[in-house]
Amino acid sequence: MKLSRQTTLRSRATVTGVGVHSGLTVNLTIGPTSVDAGFVFVRTGLDGADREVQAVAESVTATEFATVLGDRDGSLVSTAEHVLAALRGMGVDNAMIEIDGPEVPIMDGSAAAFVAAIDQAGIVTQPASRRFIQVLKPVQAAIGDSFGELRPYAAGFRAEVEIDFANPVIGRQSYMLDLSPERFRREVARARTFGCMSDVARLWSAGFALGASFENSVVFDEERLLNPEGLRYADECVRHKVLDVVGDLALAGLPLLGAYRSVRGGHKLNHAVLTTMLADRSAWRVVEAEAARRSRAYAEAGSGTVGGMVAAYGPDVS
Incomplete structure (x- = not known):
């Protein structure tokens, strides 16, 4: 992999688990997206259309017990930090993260399952300089x-x-x-x-x-x-x-x-x-x-x- 180029995922991979705070079963799928997109959560399973939230500091709505992301209409995704750590830590620049519940699954409490999902999906370079x-x-x-x-x-x-x-x-x-x-x-x-x-x-x-x-x-x-x-x-x-x-x-x-x-x-x-x-x-x-x-x-x-x-x-x- 050329470190000078942006990266995304080659394909999609899904993990299923429960939210450590909500206790609800949730499916999370990571997949490819375009150059300069960054990390984007897509909250599915809501009434009406899916809602997207960019994983940036301005989207943070709470930090008391976990990092929670949302928009002007309210919180969308809780406990985002472990999957974001896996993506950033493994050198992924751009990824779509689809989730059908209010909280990223805790899995075994670490980022290991998300690293395994990244390995399954594969990482590819994109035709743009890394910034x-x-x-x-x-x-x-x-x-x-x-x-x-x-x-x-x-x-x-x-x-x-x-x-x-x-x-x-x-x-x-x-x-x-x-x-x-x-x-x-x-x-x-x-x-x-x-x-x-x-x-x-x-x-x-x-x-x-x-x-x-x-x-x-x-x-x-x-x-x-x-x-x-x-x-x-x-x-x-x-x-x-x-x-x-x-x-x-x-x-x-x-x-x-x-x-x-x-x-x-x-x-x-x-x-x-x-x-x-x-x-x-x-x-x-x-x-x-x-x-x-x-x-x-x-x-x-x-x-x-x-x-x-x-x-x-x-x-x-x-």
Whole structure:
């Protein structure tokens, strides 16, 4: 695959599962679309015509327990972050995502099923240059004791994530990922959503987590992990937070050339940092692949790094 060209899917692939919050069975189909289309959700199964929503920051209607997308007539698709992470992480630029229910299926709690669907559909290049959003200056946002920052980083997209939970079994964890399809697949795609038993009553009373189970969530009490099969990674919780970052920042609309750092973050913080940057036109610019390649070559010459061009891609417990 030529990294300088946009990509889409070769064919269509479907996954079926339940929504972790709604508990409803839903079918989701990913498929090809045109150059510069980005990621577009098509909500089917509604009364009247299907409704489309662009997966961009302006379409976000809620971030409390998941990333929710909608339009002026209301919310359309909830829990969008895992399928968006899979598409961005695997290097897809343009895709149509059809869904016949209100929430993307949680599957096993990770992005693995969506990566498998992308593998099934295949990825093809398109006759147009890949475009990026290049971060030009640091931009920060804070919500309570959570802090997030986007800063310039010419070598691609880097995520630096730190979590610090009062629950002693989770505790403090950190992870750094320079994003590429290979590293996304190997290091974060299989990391599952997680939570604590103490939060279940609060979520249920708010109408969330109705489809949660040990089959799609990593669950802790105050002393131990409750899933009998154990963890997929020793630091699975922070790796899942990295997965969420990739999905939430896919709402930039283009892959990012920049580094994102978050401390005690989640969907709300990720969205706040992204929208803060997008609102400041001096903080970013759109560049095509050739300019991105030159920027990377310049950065490598100054830092001593070697290697070819790396593609940039660009719930609080989820």
